[in-house]
């Protein structure tokens with residue numbers, strides 16, 4: 001299985017399919033508010049996994065009810081709830097997928113294809129149940145349940161093995177020991193320009209605005225882009241940094257994510273100035 005997944009990650013031939021789909025998605029999902037909502041920016045948490053749990057939970061419950069006698073009505077209802085939930089789940093997943101790297105997108109493409117088959121089978125199952133043919137509905141439902149579990153396995157691989165839409169910054173935070181760490185001499189910091197420094201081996205971004213200094217983790221929580229190389233931008237009166245890789249925007253004074261594809265805030269360290277030296281500590 002491990003070898004199969006590695007081969008899938010390296011199947012560059014799939015890029016001939018995934019690249020045009022990515023371009024089309026980026027063209028369709030143009031409005032930033034829509035993209036941010038689907039990434040989970042307003043929630044500060046990725047939306048796709050939560051919606052997927054709801055959808056898969058409905059279908060799992062339907063599969064259980066399908067083996068219990070005289071549960072046709074609740075089973076049909078749950079299949080329908082899952083089909084309805086699959087639409088926003090797919091939209092959020094597609095929106096996340098369009099911002100992944102090549103290897104992640106190859107696995108995501110097969111995940112996506114399995115979900116299309118799943119949705120087709122569950123829709124046919126629902127149609128059969130609604131016309132009273134529960135036997136056919138159950139058979140189609142079990143087939144769909146098998147496919148969706150393969151798809152869920154691939155989704156887990158994407159998140160846990162390939163780190164897709166996982167907050168990449170948190171692990172770095174755990175590499176900083178508790179206590180105050182010197183980061184920079186205040187006099188050496190330019191005004192209004194992010195600079196890269198480090199605490200031990202962990203790179204941090206330091207931003208000075210007058211007497212106020214912010215220290216954020218340097219590696220973007222989306223895919224570890226170097227934030228100090230990004231532009232400083234104004235978003236609704238807040239000073240923010242835009243990641244140079246995929247354009248996530250974080251507020252500099254508290255790391256709040258303002259625009260995706262990052263779905264989580266960027267970790268910010270506490271700061272103090274002692275004898276003109278900026279020091280940082282864990283949040």
Ligand code: FES
Pocket residue numbers: 220221222223224225243244245246247248260261262
């Ligand atoms: S690495 Fe993707 S937005 Fe920063």
